[in-house]
Amino acid sequence: MLGGSGGMLIAYSDLLLVQCPKCMSCAKIFTPNNAKDKDGPSYLGHESKRLLCVKCGYTKDIHPKRRWDNHWAFSHELYDEKQGVDWYFGLPLYLQTQCCGHKLWFFNYEHLIDIENYIKKRVRPSGLYYLSVESRLPKWMKLSKNRGDVLKAITKLKCL
Structure with a gap:
């Protein structure tokens, strides 16, 4: 059923469908090809993410930062998906x-x-x-x- 993440919810984090904050259509959150430090060590769920709405063209990027312990993490707390929002931008899931x-x-x-x-x-x-x-x-x-x-x-x- 699910691949390398042992069937955990984070296995679906490569593509999240959310409501666009501008036009309320279906927007996508994904890991862009030009992500910062793309070739560095990757921690599933802590890669750069891009929000893109194909309908209205709205776009926004978010990038993790290197912490004191040399791991990558976002500077804000990730949102709780139990509220029906995405982890990264806090937008309602589509x-x-x-x-x-x-x-x-x-x-x-x-x-x-x-x-x-x-x-x-x-x-x-x-x-x-x-x-x-x-x-x-x-x-x-x-x-x-x-x-x-x-x-x-x-x-x-x-x-x-």
């Missing part, structure tokens, strides 16, 4: 909707599809997967009584 009295959100379409596939499963893994994205899903999403509503909400978001 793929979000209300479902079962809760906010349902996804970083991008790959994240959405992976969670959809997990929700569709009738038998789910029960092993030690405590670092995986699936293990961190809220209980209301995993309940079989909410499966239909969650899948309906995901289908709605796939059309955006």
Whole structure:
């Protein structure tokens, strides 16, 4: 399902879909090719990021700085994704909707599809997967009584 990050949420941080702060359309947050110190040591999630709206042309960059311990980090605290915002700029995620009295959100379409596939499963893994994205899903999403509503909400978001 997920690659080199052991199934953790940060595996989806290469592309985040957010609402453009200027026109409210779908904007992208990604790691630009001309990122500062691109060839230096990379820490997943702590690379330079660019916000770009294809519709209105809005763009903004954010760069990590080298800390006292020689690691790269952003000068501000990263935002809490549980609020339905991206980590870097604090903008609302584009793929979000209300479902079962809760906010349902996804970083991008790959994240959405992976969670959809997990929700569709009738038998789910029960092993030690405590670092995986699936293990961190809220209980209301995993309940079989909410499966239909969650899948309906995901289908709605796939059309955006």
